[in-house]
Amino acid sequence: MKKAVYSLVLSEDVIEAVDRMAYAKGTSRSNLINQLLAEAVGYVTPERRMADILQTLTQQMSGLFQLQEQATNGMLVIRSPLRYRYKPTIRYRVELYRQPEQALGVLQASFRTQNKSLIADAEAFFRSWAKLELAYHLCAQSDFSITDGVWNRAFHIPANRNVTSQELGSAIGQYIKQVDAALKIYFAQLPDTALAERALAEYFQSNMIR
DSSP states (O other): OOOOOOOOOOOHHHHHHHHHHHHHHTOOHHHHHHHHHHHHTTOOOHHHHHHHHHHHHHHHHBTTBEEEOOSSTTEEEEEEEOOSTTOOEEEEEEEEOSSOSSOSEEEEEEEOOOOHHHHHHHHHHHHHHHHHHHHTTSSOGGGEEEETTEEEEEEOOOTTOOOOHHHHHHHHHHHHHHHHHHHHHHHHHTTOHHHHHHHHHHHHHHHTOO
């Protein structure tokens, strides 16, 4: 959404009230006025869309995962414990894009560890998961990247379909739940990688293919 500079004549009392509200919300005067005007005329700004998606996602994750306070608008960090030797925690970070022309956003999954064995096992799981999604045409090769145990998965708004922010937030939340459940099933079978792969494939076919 392009922005332009306009001159508005407003009373000082209104500006003072706007400034107080902007300060409380941690935003600028211009951004707050833009949001208020957009709401008044029924226009959904990118900021409102991102906030609505993350609100729905937060509601889905609450009670099931540990939610970390948002560092910036358009981002949510979710943590989930894993039963694996010293009980590490996997970190899911959802980042939404303000202009979703190429992608709605990205999900990043990672472990804060230097343990080479854990990193190798995590990469093996992410590669297997990506292979299954590609085999069933649920994504494109370019939607995935795996580097040093960090997995990135891009999200797209469905083509030729009107979806609400709540539906998008719900879909992202459901996807994270399925990935997290599959990860734990996979790791529960290690070090037998063949058994882990088979358990993952069975879970995927039962829960992801609709």
